[in-house]
Amino acid sequence: MKKNKVLIVDDQKSVRSMIRRWVESDPRWEVAAEASQPFEARDRILDTKPDVMTLDVHMPGMDGIEFLKKLLPQYPMPVIMFSSHTTEGADTTLEALDAGAFDFISKPTGSPESLEETKTALIEKLNAALSFNVNFHKTKTYISPPLPSKTETKNIYKRKLLVIGSSTGGTYALRTVLSHFESGMPPTLIAQHMPENFTTLFAKRLKNELGLNVKEAKDKEIMEPGSIFIAPGNYHLAVQKIGKDLYTKLLQTEKVNGHRPSVDVLFDSVVEQRLSDQTVATILTGMGGDGAKALLHLKEKGAVTIGQNEDSCVVYGMPKVAFELGAVSHQLPLDKIGEKIKALAQT
Structure with a gap:
């Protein structure tokens, strides 16, 4: 051999x-x-x-x-x-x-x-x-964030929640997707496979580069429009309802699919809180299959779902498993995903 x-x-x-x-x-x-x-x-x-x-x-x-x-x-x-x-x-x-x-x-x-x-x-x-996509370096481009919108946009968004999962290649992918976001969008929860300390710095870099309200999540933070929460390393991130409002929830339960944070834990918490039909869920580049099954659960319960396409992934693992399960409503290249999330959040 x-x-x-x-x-x-x-x-x-x-x-x-x-x-x-x-x-x-x-x-x-x-x-x-x-x-x-x-x-x-x-x-x-x-x-x-x-x-x-x-x-x-x-x-x-x-x-x-x-x-x-x-x-x-x-x-x-x-x-x-x-x-x-x-x-x-x-x-x-x-x-x-x-x-x-x-x-x-x-x-x-x-x-x-x-x-x-x-x-x-x-x-x-x-x-x-x-499984590395050798064409990635040839096609990779940095996207400058758009100028902040001067109009109040939060009332145009009918969906209550955005959730995103990513792994290998996710730091670049998330920056690209979030570069299309604006201040009034529904609250966003992100599970990116990354250790402690790294997530703190990653959230700060995104906030400084994109001018968005990006933060490393803490437990029981109210999820307001325009807020973007990154799961801290070594913690699962979930959504919970307290009264009529949505809050973050951090867990240190067992690893799922070998990961903590796990995309499956985040996505399944949306299903458990009966928020699926009010959610846009996205799965980005990464090895393995974390998030795929839970993305299917979300879709079955009324969520609209997006998967990154093979050509734009660093590793076409997680989105591939999700696509093959039938969990992906829209499969798109990376540079189209941010705008699609915005459009779908208005429906």
Whole structure:
């Protein structure tokens, strides 16, 4: 059986050795080469033509972000970043995702449990990388947010709620979708697969870049028009009714489909609160099938549903499963989804 090839790029030999052991523990993968800095990595790419590259965010000579920006237009490939848990590490990792990184993994803390979790995550993301849409980097464009509407728009929206689920490639996808939103739209809840600390920074970046009321969700926040809530890492996000009003709800129950936050938990909470026929639900790029079954439940109960199409996904996993289940009312390219949500929210 032909094995898939990985290039490991990290300035620490001990880290490269650790990643090599993890990669070689899976019979589907082999290490094509190692590199201690970007210039060496460029040569190894030409020599070995790897299927996937792992890349440390911080390296001497040229940081990982600059390297990605120079590399990916010439050699489009899935790149998995290794990031620290620090705020600085999280912020740099989000920049790496903006620059075109496929996904990221937080470096282990050193405990046996953390080491095993990181190893498992690496193998999972390596396998997901084989479904990477190589045309993504060629078609990717940044969309400038529209000028804020000068007219009061909240009364034109008949739907009460918008919910969105996303995973791999979701940081770019969400920015693109939300760039079409305006201040008076129905409240929006988002489950993006992302660890603690990262979601806080991601919400702040979206707020600053788009000029929208984006925040990391807290428990029992009233959901007002124009508010956009990102599920915090390590918590499920749900909707709940208290009296006549809608509020956020945070849960730390078991992971669902291997995730917390889980898209299924968010979507199913809409069904449980009998809000389906007042909701527009959207599933974006990501590996696996989280959110697909719950999207079908929503559609069956009267929600209007949207799925991202294959060509515009980084990984056509979650939207594919949802589409094949019959859960998607409208399948669209990424750059059309934001405007479609706005239009459907008025119906």
